[in-house]
Amino acid sequence: MNAYIEQMGLIAPELVLTALSLFVLTWDLLKKGRNSDHIGYATLVGLAVTGWLLLQQWGMLGDKGTQTAFGMVTIDRFGTFFKLFTVGSMAVVTLFVMLDKNERKHGIGEYYFLLIGASIGAFFMVSTNNLLLLMLGLELLSLASYSLAGFHKGSKRSAEAALKYIVFGGLSAGVMLYGISLLYGLTGTLDLGLMGHAPEGSGAVSLATQFDASPIPVAIAVVLVLAGFAYKVSVVPFHFWTPDVYEGAPTPVTTFLAVGSKAAGFAALLRFVGALFLTDGVDASIVAYGDRIGFLLAILAAITMTLGNLSALRQGSLKRMLAYSSIAHAGYVLMGAASMTSEGFAAAMFYLAAYYCMNLGAFGFLIYFEGVTGKDDIDSLKGMGWRHPVVAWSMVVFLVALTGLPPTVGFYGKLILFYAAIDAGLAWLVIIAAINSVISLFYYFRVAKSMFLTEPVPQVPMRQHGLAGILCVLAVVTVLAGLGAFKDPLRGWADEGPASLEIYATDAGSR
Amino acid sequence: MDQVMLQRAFYGALALLTLTALGIGLAMAGASGVAFGLFTAMTLGGALVCVWERSVVRSAFSLMATFTGVSGYFVLLEADFLAMAQILIYVGGILALLLFGVMLCPPDMEERQLKRVLPGLGIVGAAVAWLSMEVAGSARWYVDAGAPVGDALAEGEFSNARQIGVGFLGIDQYVVAFELAAIVLTVALVAAVYIARRSSVDLEPREGDA
Numbered sequence: 156m157n158a159y160i161e162q163m164g165l166i167a168p169e170l171v172l173t174a175l176s177l178f179v180l181t182w183d184l185l186k187k188g189r190n191s192d193h194i195g196y197a198t199l200v201g202l203a204v205t206g207w208l209l210l211q212q213w214g215m216l217g218d219k220g221t222q223t224a225f226g227m228v229t230i231d232r233f234g235t236f237f238k239l240f241t242v243g244s245m246a247v248v249t250l251f252v253m254l255d256k257n258e259r260k261h262g263i264g265e266y267y268f269l270l271i272g273a274s275i276g277a278f279f280m281v282s283t284n285n286l287l288l289l290m291l292g293l294e295l296l297s298l299a300s301y302s303l304a305g306f307h308k309g310s311k312r313s314a315e316a317a318l319k320y321i322v323f324g325g326l327s328a329g330v331m332l333y334g335i336s337l338l339y340g341l342t343g344t345l346d347l348g349l350m351g352h353a354p355e356g357s358g359a360v361s362l363a364t365q366f367d368a369s370p371i372p373v374a375i376a377v378v379l380v381l382a383g384f385a386y387k388v389s390v391v392p393f394h395f396w397t398p399d400v401y402e403g404a405p406t407p408v409t410t411f412l413a414v415g416s417k418a419a420g421f422a423a424l425l426r427f428v429g430a431l432f433l434t435d436g437v438d439a440s441i442v443a444y445g446d447r448i449g450f451l452l453a454i455l456a457a458i459t460m461t462l463g464n465l466s467a468l469r470q471g472s473l474k475r476m477l478a479y480s481s482i483a484h485a486g487y488v489l490m491g492a493a494s495m496t497s498e499g500f501a502a503a504m505f506y507l508a509a510y511y512c513m514n515l516g517a518f519g520f521l522i523y524f525e526g527v528t529g530k531d532d533i534d535s536l537k538g539m540g541w542r543h544p545v546v547a548w549s550m551v552v553f554l555v556a557l558t559g560l561p562p563t564v565g566f567y568g569k570l571i572l573f574y575a576a577i578d579a580g581l582a583w584l585v586i587i588a589a590i591n592s593v594i595s596l597f598y599y600f601r602v603a604k605s606m607f608l609t610e611p612v613p614q615v616p617m618r619q620h621g622l623a624g625i626l627c628v629l630a631v632v633t634v635l636a637g638l639g640a641f642k643d644p645l646r647g648w649a650d651e652g653p654a655s656l657e658i659y660a661t662d663a664g665s666r
Numbered sequence: 667m668d669q670v671m672l673q674r675a676f677y678g679a680l681a682l683l684t685l686t687a688l689g690i691g692l693a694m695a696g697a698s699g700v701a702f703g704l705f706t707a708m709t710l711g712g713a714l715v716c717v718w719e720r721s722v723v724r725s726a727f728s729l730m731a732t733f734t735g736v737s738g739y740f741v742l743l744e745a746d747f748l749a750m751a752q753i754l755i756y757v758g759g760i761l762a763l764l765l766f767g768v769m770l771c772p773p774d775m776e777e778r779q780l781k782r783v784l785p786g787l788g789i790v791g792a793a794v795a796w797l798s799m800e801v802a803g804s805a806r807w808y809v810d811a812g813a814p815v816g817d818a819l820a821e822g823e824f825s826n827a828r829q830i831g832v833g834f835l836g837i838d839q840y841v842v843a844f845e846l847a848a849i850v851l852t853v854a855l856v857a858a859v860y861i862a863r864r865s866s867v868d869l870e871p872r873e874g875d876a
Contacts, residue, residue: 158837166842173849180856226838265860272853279846288843295850302857337801343808360808372805375797
């Protein structure tokens with residue numbers, strides 16, 4: 156019995172989140188219809204406790220190294236980094252929900268419950284080496300996201316978003332499960348660690364052994380699983396759902412999908428690739444195959460960023476433009492995974508942290524702007540810069556960061572990514588990414604131009620001080636992080652992740 | 667070719683498929699081979715009818731054959747508990763729910779056009795078939811040397827249900843996944859209730875809705 160209690164301590168953050176979700180649901184039931192802000196505050200307190208526990212865990216992991224709870228949950232710094240990321244994005248999304256004028260307060264208990272449920276799914280997804288638990292976490296995250304996308308029940312667009320999401324999602328989950336079942340059938344284990352390296356007496360066959368015997372089934376299985384991840388992070392050619400779902404879903408939900416859900420997908424992808432191909436002890440034959448997977452990811456990254464950016468150019472709606480921009484950014488992050496080195500993984504994690512600031516900010520601006528004008532097209536932004544200067548200047552900071560220009564964290568994130576990719580011998584990919592950054596300049600600055608360089612259209616100014624405050628803070632963080640205020644600690648945190656995955660350090664000249 | 671002819675041709679082909687499956691099974695492995703062929707024919711046939719049939723109710727009913735066929739596989743694999751659970755959950759629960767759903771919905775006047783589905787069906791089917799053949803042709807599946815077979819199974823010293831129960835609650839086995847499944851179901855339940863619940867607020871069109 157003691158063992159149970161001891162190991163429950165390791166998954167305390169998850170337990171707190173679960174308790175919080177049930178508490179929110181019950182409290183909403185008791186307080187039906189009265190002041191829904193209390194539930195938001197309760198959620199924030201719960202998230203703060205979870206975040207504090209995660210920080211404790213981060214420190215504990217530094218002393219003790221990677222821990223395993225209940226044989227399935229891997230507690231390492233890589234997972235904790237992404238859990239902190241999830242909690243952070245959840246907290247900002249909660250604030251957005253509380254401050255969004257368009258967000259109906261009806262059914263708010265379910266809203267928070269589903270958001271927290273999605274976070275629990277993300278938590279388990281990023282902290283396990285076991286494909287069964289990974290799949291369950293992914294499904295929990297997806298199920299909650301499907302229903303959240305359709306949360307505005309009267310809205311046709313919202314219903315369409317939910318339907319598209321669930322159909323594509325079900326298909327990709329099926330594809331991924333097929334891949335997982337093949338992997339299980341070949342290796343006799345669901346544990347990624349054992350698949351990568353099966354010691355004598357573990358009762359499993361390593362993937363490398365199977366690959367030497369017959370490469371085709373292994374290749375097919377790995378590609379099928381990767382397709383599932385590619386869907387989750389909306390990489391071309393699995394991106395079709397993204398623009399419609401992002402547009403139709405309530406904007407705070409879109410924010411969560413673009414930031415929290417995407418990061419969790421990348422975490423699982425990095426862990427999968429890392430455990431199978433890059434950890435110490437995997438055989439040379441599978442490492443060579445891993446390089447080919449890396450090349451495949453590099454091609455996907457190039458196509459994804461190009462297609463995302465080119466499509467974003469033509470969008471009239473800010474929400475849809477941000478959806479395509481998030482596809483393009485998935486391409487940039489994928490560069491880190493494609494370089495197949497611990498530096499590349501760290502760069503991907505750092506870029507995700509940068510993406511956190513700038514994308515949360517951009518979506519926050521969208522919520523503010525929808526609250527003011529009731530529309531989401533770029534043309535109705537005219538003159539925002541003069542009427543709402545603070546918010547508009549914050550948005551300019553986010554746009555500069557999204558483009559990847561100094562002095563913001565977006566520039567620094569891209570720089571690390573480019574260095575990592577060049578070290579991995581992917582110079583052509585870096586050139587494509589640089590061209591893409593220039594393309595993205597056009598559509599990002601169309602927004603800025605619309606805000607500052609055109610005559611204001613008459614509109615009733617509605618000030619939302621809370622939201623403006625959050626945007627300011629995010630903008631200041633974006634700039635400060637770019638100037639180097641918390642660059643080094645953040646970089647240190649991102650470097651810890653791949654280290655805890657025990658990815659061997661590759662020397663750059665080996666390719 | 668009109669719809670009725672297509673339908674007849676399809677069922678003829680299905681009967682042929684069943685016989686072929688039984689024949690191959692008998693040729694390869696005797697009695698258990700016949701059982702395998704039968705279950706395969708049920709699984710595949712049910713799924714094909716589900717896609718092919720124009721009436722949604724018949725589509726739903728045909729899934730019963732698929733689910734039962736899959737539970738037959740579990741019997742052949744000596745997974746008694748899974749076979750039972752498959753019948754209880756899929757045939758008894760999910761299929762019944764599906765039929766309720768189909769029957770409670772207003773009848774769909776627009777019947778599905780088979781000809782429009784066919785090309786897509788063909789491409790996806792061919793791709794999956796090719797993948798499966800490639801995999802089945804070259805894979806050397808993992809064999810658990812320690813698993814009880816033959817006498818140990820016959821003497822009843824080994825029970826699936828017990829093993830699964832211990833696995834679900836064992837500290838280093840599947841307890842977390844088991845509990846997480848409970849959370850998944852709770853989330854799904856709340857989401858379903860929210861989506862299905864009717865209230866006056868939800869029926870009003872929202873601002874900015876095209």
